[in-house]
Amino acid sequence: MAKYEPVLLARIQKPNSHKLEGYRNDGGYSSFERAIKELKPEQVIDTVKNAGLRGRGGAGFPTGLKWTFLPKDHPGPIYLCVNADESEPCTYNNRILMEKDPHQVLEGVMLACYAIKSEKAFFYIRYEYGTAFRTLKAAIEELYAAGLLGRNIQGTGVNLDIVLHRGAAAYICGEETGLIESLEGKRAWPRIKPPFPAIEGAFRKPTIVNNVETLACVTHIMRKGVDWFKSLGVAPDPNNPRDAGSFGPKLYTIAGHVNEPKCVELPMGVTLRELIDKHGGGVWKGRKVKAANPGGLSMGFVTESELDIPLDFNGPGKVGCLGLGTAAITVIDDQTSMVDVLHNVCQFYAHESCGQCTPCREGTGWMLKITDRLRSGQGRREDLDILVEVADRIGIMPGTTICGLSDGAGWPVKTAIRKFRKEFEDAIRGGQPSPIRASLPVLAGAH
Template sequence: MPYEPILLARVGKPGSAALEGYRADGGYATAERAVKELKPEQVVAQVKDSGLRGRGGAGFPCGLKWTFLPKDHPGPIYLCVNADESEPCTYNNRILMEKDPHQVLEGIMLACFAIKSKKAFFYVRYEYGDAFRAVQGAVDELYAAGLLGTNIFGAGFDLDIVVHRGAGAYICGEETGLIESLEGKRAWPRIKPPFPAIEGAFRKPTIVNNVETLACVTQVMKRGIDWFKSLGVPPDPNNPRDAGSYGPKLYTLAGHVNKPVCVELPMGVTLRELVEVHGGGVWKGRKAKAVNPGGLSMGYVDVNAPLKGGDGKTEYDIPLDFNGPGRVGCLGLGTAAVTVVDDQTSMVDVLHNTCQFFAHESCGQCTPCREGTGWMLKITDRLRRGLGRKEDLDILVEVADRIGIMPGTTICGLADGAGWPVKTAVRKFRAEFEAAIKSGEKSKYAKALAMAH
């Protein structure tokens, strides 16, 4: 049977962003029931038991994160909503904010009730003008209707939501960088510990949750644990660290596909099905060569490489759950933003473009990231201009391996995200890079750029 969308069920309806339409569809009834009939601990337990993992990139269990707050803290406790959706080719949060903001706002209410917070900061990416206006308009509607402020639902529940426009930087998507920006400072990620749950915004305990995660909180509390766990992929019994990949997920498709689209499916759909069925296949009658399975920072899948133990399957057949991309050397599922590279596009150009982005977006606080992203950009620029050397490929991989949280050289994960596409591209498509070096020809992009000047 075809999957019936839940998170996107109201998208496309006339007036889908308006409070009147949302309440007509049963909106805020779940939040009202929770604050009147449940204790905060019961909401935390239900979200924790559902297996909901954060949709922002790391996949950390949402309910478990909530339990990290200090017990019996006098307050204030804050919720920060991470809507700084700046991972390239990701736009699932934007659609929720523009088309159904009240679903997200109800999730904020539920989360704030659960963590005993009376104030939420909704941090929206600066470039998202329409999303900012939609969210601010929805918040204004709630205040006008008496659904924000004091004594909400007549249950003694108080909550204020502040919509904050971001600072226009990729690094603001990192939760402590977001908090620094929210406080009016340069968005330099903080050294951890202390973690935000202990000392976050304005030095108070803070939970940071992603937009799609909070929309899922609404649905978990509305439809129940059994419904949520009926979708997706259960934990791998051979992997004690696997918490499962439950629930619906918004996947976005971009790049060289016939139909760029945001589609909602149960977690675990294969990369091949997503591109070939939901994306209408690769454009211009071409074939896929490489794919980002979850945002630029996750690295590259070689669609023609055989899958280990895959019985004739290739990396194109990996499931898009929290474990699938890692099986083929990628960093993870990330934001589930799938970007396709066709077989007539040079990986030299693709990698140069990738390095250009991360070198620009590094905040510069950590020397390995600041210098490493710059070196990788200079080397890939040399490659595309036909001046590369074979040893450049080994240097690229070495730099990519040595920067980031995982080798322990940086404060945040931007360097890991910068290194993963470099090392996966070079390792998986080395023959193409070596052929480009041997020919000594400028790439098509470099030739076009030279002609333009």
């Protein structure tokens, strides 16, 4: 592949990259100004739709298509919610965009609002992102002072306000209806769908929820065009009529047992092996890869022999993973116990389950208790089958829960057991407790 020139990360090394003056000197907000003066909202939607942009938050749903789900000729208000919760473990691509180049994201927010005829955007950011919050707050204030936000923007009759809202540090708020419930000041229990947010969302009004990186891509689609965006990534599989393609640039974060943890921007479709060896500097301490997550813990595990999969929206599914997710790679070296890794994963999801749905609340708790028993040297072989059965039976995909948190909790369990079963069986036969002391968190049902 020819040397790729980043666009999403192109400005982050510049001095004062977060300032409005520098962003405007690099052509910033020219696409927004052109849109509100020369284009109809429907033209912006068609451009994004034709580009084939799919959501970068995990689900990969076509962005332009989602925008068309809003009721036609609705009197308003219509809202945009920006999902900046970013709670998937080892994911930090949104944080980099918000801290280093917030105006790139905000221009995408403004273009999306114009496209869907929204006069108010709620920017929902996780509480721990203090630097990102302060940077965005200053950037939004710059926009109001420059007349790019507020009433009658540049005399066009377009009105827009952006409201920053800090979340309460909960994984469940990354689910769009959980985010909306939290935004409304309620406990973040995901809603039963339908109705979908596009019909009845924030404050019972039509609402579109988009991820930070997705909206940054909107900025560049409107600036560089559909043909540019579709020249990057992976075209649809002609043998799969449901494949919408994996177009455009993507931010991949690399973490875990690598020499150079980092966020890199590449076209969709780079292999997991290239990311680890070339961009992550290889596995630390001269060790080898035992396992890796292709897109956050919730996507499940791949083995060393599966590292050549392309990281597009279809690649991880070919080796039994849930999907691309957030494209956050976590590498596990060959001297790390998968029993310890899986216990850590189960501990996280048992803590983060909101407790609304019985299969998720109880299932994540059971999986934690079983993996805690495995780590204490008291595991049984039948425990492995029970873990896989529980993981297979909880979640929105088998139809037992309202949201997909339990699918995300189950996928790493069943992929770990199925792909590394011998290691788990050897640990059971050995009967030795893990050298890492077990510690039980507060479970979902006990908050």
